[in-house]
Amino acid sequence: MYTTVPHWIDGAEYTATDTRTAEVTDPAEGVVTRNVALASSGDVALAVQAATDAFPGWRDTSLAKRTAILFRFRELLNERKPELAALITAEHGKILSDALAEVSRGQEVVEFACGIAQLVKGEFSENVSTNVDVHSVRAPLGPVAIISPFNFPAMVPMWFFPIAIAAGNTVILKPSEKVPSAAVWIARLWAEAGLPDGVFNVVNGDKVAVDALLTHPDIKSISFVGSTPIARYVYETGSAHGKRVQALGGAKNHMVVMPDADLDLAADEAVNGGFGSAGERCMAVSTVVAVGPIADRLAEKIAQRARSLRTGDGRRDCDMGPLVTAASKERVTGLIASGIEQGATLVVDGREISVDAPSTGFFVGPTLFDHVTTDMKIYTEEIFGPVLLIIRVDTLQEAIRLVNSNPYGNGTSIFTGDGRAARAFQNEIEVGMVGVNVPVPVPVAYYSFGGWKDSLFGDSHAHGADGVKFFTRARVVTSRWPLGAGTGINLGFPVNG
Structure with missing residues (x-):
């Protein structure tokens, strides 16, 4: 009998007696380790009600008190990062050092949100008209929802909820049902930090829970990260129900x-950008674009390094862990087979490898294709696995056209010693995040994360200034305190004077 990962509603664990469940696996061993409760629409309604009830009190809590709780949460998180990282590795499979780095990058947004008093300051203009003053404020929205993916169980939710909470909102987090334990662990940490009940809630679930959040009238905004088809669905459905939506989709990231x-x-x-976390990153390098005569040498150097990587249980001494589920492994190996069938050169084959883990784990080793063309399925689809492609072009302009013709626009990078080439690349490329001699250009917390084209639906990126604006709305107040008799009747349009 497996334990069941519960929801977290109104400051306590909650498991409905009649709820559906799903299995949670240890991907390195390929075995079920626990179940997770799948929320019904009624369970979601309970969480939204808790957030709705908690909102007025939290909105009116002083910035000083809110910030103190955030600082306490940050300190507790810093002390217990290894515990959270172990949970992530057990359910996702990434190696422990990578899981720890994930938590640290999420913590950067917590630290950014600790400066919320500075970030939500308004403006004030005195005497804009005779005895009339105007000031602006940034007010919280109310209950907000976050729907996060399996590949970053801690970091991606932390792109959103620290800023949302610091700004005075209440939160319902719906994590991936594949990796549910991290979210409930975080909820307990918030409670220990002193966050009032109902401000942070977790509902585990599948499409039933997602649709309930997208359509609930009391949810004011939706933050989503996941594949492009689902991101489009979330954006269109949430927007149709009157919500603010930021929906970050898929990617096909090129390294020129x-x-x-x-x-x-x-x-x-x-190799670092392509095979880290078994390629299960939206910012993973998926395609190397080799310009000019260096392609053969570059391909051999990448192949040598790929063959040297040790694949195994992320809790052991290895470089790369498993894929998250058996279905993920089947999909990735199927795409590898399609690459061979369509004529790409398979330089390194990760389907048959020796791993430091049970043979029942969901492992695919580093895989490298050369002589890839843009009509091949391995290029047109987001693989989300440890498969790196090499495409050969003759010029920088050809490389730029190739990147710009891709429907995704999440991240890209250029490796060069020529400042003119780098400047031309970053000026002409139609991608939201650009690296120069940096393979994975993930912005720091005080800049915003997000791509262009089919990698983003909505106008707001994650964290940074965009995050603060997304989780607040502007209010402008015009005030006058009359000192004497009335001004008399005047039906004309008011003008300053």
Whole structure:
């Protein structure tokens, strides 16, 4: 009999007696370790009601008190990061050091949100008209929902909820049912930090829970990260129900390597960016674009490094862990087979590898294709696995056209020693996040994260200034305190004077 990961509603664990459940697996061993409760629309309604009830009190809590709780949460998180990282590795499979780095990057947004008093300051203008003053404020929205993916169980939710809570909103988090334990662990930490009941709630679930959040009239905004088809659905459904929506979708991230680049650095970073977390990152390098005559040498250097990686249980001494589920493994191996069938050169095959883990785990090793063309399925689809592609072009302009013709616009990078080439690339490329000699250009917390084209639906990126604006709305107050008799009747349009 497995334990069941519960919901967290109104400051306590909650498991409905008649709820559906799903299995949660340890991907390194390929075995079920627990169940997770799947919320009904009624369970979602309970969480929304708790957030709705908690909102007035939290909205009116002083910035000083809100910030004190955020600081306490930050300190507790810092002390217990290894505990959270172990939970992530057990359910997602990424190696422990990568899970720990994930928590640390999420913590950066908590630290950014600790400065909320500075971030929501309004403006004041005195005497704009005779004895009339105007000031602006940024007010919280109310209950907000976050729907997060499996690949970053801690970091992606932390892109959103620290700012939402600091700004005075209440939160319902719907984590991926594949990796539910981290969210409930975080909820307990918030309670220990002193967050009032109902301000942070967790509902585990599937499409039933997602649809209930998208259509509930009391939810004011939706923050989503996931595949592009679902991001589009979330954006269209949430918007149709009157909500603010920021929906971050999929990616096909290109790394352009120029002839003058340091090829050892480029090969190192292609492997780091392509195979970290078994390629299950929306910012993973998926395609290396080799410009000019360096393609053969670059391909061999990448292949040498790929073959040296150790794949196994993320709790052991290895470089790369498993994929998250058996279905993910089946999909990735199927795409590898399609690449062979369509004529790409398979340089490194990760389907048959020796792993430091039970044979029942969901493992695919580092895989490298060369001579890939843009009509191949391995290029047109987001693989979300440890599969790196090499496409060969003759010029920088050809590389730019290739990147810009892709429907995704999440992240890209260029490796070069030529400042003119880098400047032309970052000026002409139609992608939201650009790296120069950096393979995975994920912005720090006080800048905003998000792509262009089919990688983002909505106008707001995650965290940074965009995050603060998304979780608040502007209010402008015009005031006058008359000192004497009335001004008399005047039906004309008011003007300053």
